[in-house]
Amino acid sequence: MSDISFVRTEMLPPKDPPASEVGVVGWARANLFSGWFNSILTVVSLYFVIKILIGLIGWAWVPTWSATSLPECRVIFEELGRSGHNAGACWGVIAERWPQLLFGFYPNGYEEGTADLRWRPVLAFVLLFVALAPVLFSDKVPAKLIYFTAVYPFLMPWLLWGGTVWTPVSAALGFVLGYVVYKALAQSTSELIGLIVGVVAAFVWWLFVASLFSSALASVVPLALESVESRQFGGFMLSITIGVVAIGLSLPIGIVLALGRQSDLLIVKTLCVGFIEFIRGVPLITLLFVASTLLNIFMPPGTNFDIIMRVFIMVTLFASAYMAEVIRGGLAALPKGQYEGADSLGLNYWQAQRLIIMPQALKISIPGIVSTFIGVFKDTTLVSVIGLFDPLNLTNAIRADADWNGLVWELYGFIALLFFVFCFGMSRYSMYLERKLQTGHR
C-alpha cells in the first residue's frame, strides 16, 4: 500500500476581500447604510444638507464685495438676473464697515487732524498672547516670560486708554510698596500684621499719593500716549476688553471666594456663599442694569465712574462668582490626603494653599475656567442692551446709514463667524489641555 499523500507546500495567495467590504463602498455600507433606518436617515440628511448648501452658496457667492450701497447691490443682482428680497448677499457692507465692527469708534484717522490709533488695541491684543504664553503653553516658551505677564495688566490699560505712562507705573508701585511692607513686617513681627499693614499701605498709596506722584513725574518726564475716552470703545475690541478684564480680575477674586466658601470660619463662609449664590441667581442683564442706573447711587457723592468702568465692575463680580464655583469644584476634586499631607509637613494654611493645594486645584479646573471665559466672552454682547456699542449694537448703527438700511444677514453672519472662531478656538484649547493633563492621572 502506497500511502502517497499530497500536501501543498506553498501558501495560496490571499484573496482580496469582497469589494463591498473595503474602500469607499465598504465604509459607506458600514457607516451610512448599515440598516434600513440608517439608510433613510442618511438619505434624508443628505437631502437637507445639499438643499441648504445650494441655497447658502447661491446666496453668498455673488460679486458684491465692491458695492458701496444696498441699491448698488440690487443693480448687480439685476444684472445677474436675480430678483426678490433675499436675492443675494451684499458683501459691500462688510468690506466697508469691518473696521467699525472690530474697533467701534476708536480713533481711526479718517477725520482731518486725528491720528489712526487702532494699532494700540491690536498691539495690546497681540501682547496679550505673549503675556498668556507662559500660562497657556508653559512647556514651549522660556520661563522668564512670566515677568512680562506680570507687567501686562498695567501695560494693557495704558495702551487702550492712553494718557501718561506714569499712571500705570504708580499703580504698579502701589503693589510693590505693599509687598515690600508685607515682607519687612512679616520678617520682624507676624504674617497677619504684615499682610494687613501691607494692604493698608498700598491703598493709602493709591488713594492719596499715586495721583500726586504720577502728575509730578508727568510734568518732569512727559511720556504719554494720546488718551482715548471709554465711550469711543466699541465692536469686538470692546467685547474682548470686557472679557479679558473680567476674567483677569475674577480669577484672584474667585480663588479668594472659593477658599472662603470652603473655610471653617462661619461668618466668612456665610458671606462668600451669600455673594456667590446671589450673583449666580440673577441674570447678568439685571447686574448690567445695576451698572447703568444704580452703581453711581451706591458710590459716595461726587464719584463718577464712566459707564464702561461700571460695566467692568459688574461683569467682573459676575464672572468671579462663576469662577469661584469652578475653583471650588477643583478644590473638592482633590483627594483629602493632599490636605492632610500638607498639614503633616507642618505647613500653615497659606503655605499649604500656595505650595500644595492651589497648583493642583487650578490645574484640575483649567477646562472649567476656559469655559467660564467663553461664557463671559459671549455674554459681553449683553452690554448692547444698556447702550454700549458692542458688535451687535453697531449693526443698528450701520443700518441707520441710508446706504445700508435693511441689511441683516451679512452683518449677523459676520459677527457670528467671529464669535464662533474665538469661542471654538478656546474650547479646542481647553480640550487640548484636558488631554494633556489627563496623562498625569492614568
Added chain:
Amino acid sequence: MSTLTDPPKESFRLSMLIYDTRYRSATIQVVAMIGFMILIGSIISNTVHNLTDLGKEPSFSFLSEPAGYDINQRLLDYDNQDSHMRASLIGLLNTLVVAVLGCITATILGVIIGVLRLSSNWLVARLMTIYVEMFRNVPVLLWIVFIMAILIETLPAPRAFRGDTPEATMSVFDSVAVTNRGVYVPEPLFHNSLGNIHVFGDSALRFDVSLDLMAFLIVLGGSLYASMRIRKWADALQESTGRRPTIWHIRAAVVIVPSALLMLVLGFHLGYPELKGFNFSGGTHLRNSLIALWLALSLYTAAFIAEIVRSGILAISKGQTEAAAALGLRPKRIMNLVVLPQALRVIIPPLISNYLNLTKNSSLAIAVGYMDLTGTLMGITMNQTGRELETVLLGMLVYLTISLLISSAMNWYNNRVKLVER
C-alpha cells in the same frame, strides 16, 4: 508617687488674638464682619444721601399707580389703566411661560441630538456635532435677534393669504397661519361652557379660573388614577399567577373615553384663525417676539443639553449593559432598569442648572420686545416712574427667588437619587 499639679494658667494677652491660632479665627471673622458692615452701611448711607439729593425718597407706592402702557402678549387680562404691579405680574408670567416652554422643547431636542451624536451613522453624527458647536459658540443674544430677523424677513405677510390664488396658504389642514406677524393657532372653545370663577376680585392679582379646564383636569386625573390601579392589579396578578393579562386597550379606553365624553358634553370645538381685512382674527396669536425667544432659547440650550445627555450615556460603562444582558434582560428593560437610572443620576444636576440658565437668559426678551419681567418692571415701568432702585432690586429679588426655588428642587432631587455610600 506622683504629684498632680494644675497646668499653669495662661494669662490672656492681647497679642494672642493675632498669634494664637485658637483666637485668630475669631479675630479674622470679627474683622470680616466689621468690614462687611462698614461696606453695607456706607452703601446705604450713600444711597440715601444721593437719592435725597435727587429728590427721590425710596418708596414702593408707584406699584399701585396706573401703568399706562400696553402688553400685547399676555396670559391674564390687562389694560393700560391697570397698576404697575399688575403689569409686572403679567411680565413675570410671560417669563415663566417662555421658560417652561423653552425647557420642554430644549429637553426634547437636546435628548434627540445627544443620542444622534452617538449614532453609528457617520453623517448624522457629524451633522449633530456641527449643530452643537454652532449653537454653543455663538452668543444666545445673537441667536435671538437672528431668529427674530428670520421670522420677520422670510415669512409671508398676512396679506399674502388674501385673494383667490394666494401666495401663501395656511398649514395643518387650514388651521395654523404662519405669518411674519406671528403664528395664529386654533383656540379651544366650548358651546356649553361652565363659565369662569373670578378670583381675587379687582386686585392686581386677579385671575379667572376656567371651570371647563378644571372639569377636564379632574376627569383626566381621575382616569389616569384608574389606569394606574389597573396596572397595579395586573402586576399583582402577574406576581401571583405568573400570567400577565393584556391591559393596554383597557387602560387606553379608561383614559380616553371619559375625557372625550366630557368634551362632547361641553360642546368642544376649535376656533380657527380667519383672515379679516389685512390681518387674522380668532384663534390664539403667538407673537414673533415670543416665538423667536422660545426657539432661540430652546435651540441654544438644546446644544448644551445634548452634550450633557451624551456624556451621561458615555458615563455608563459597557460592563453594566453586558452584565444586564447576561442576566437575560431584554434590550428595552436593560435601558429602563439599568442604563437610564444610572445615566439620569449623571444627567439631572447639570440639566437643571441648564434650566436655570435658560430661565435667566429669558431676560434677553428685551432685545426682541417680548414683555417679560425685564421688559415690564425693569423696562417700561422703570423708565416711566424713574424708580431705578426699587424696580431693579425688586426684579433681582424675583429672579433670585425663581433661581433659588429651582436649585432647591435640584438639591432635593440630588439627595433623593444620590448613591448611598459607605
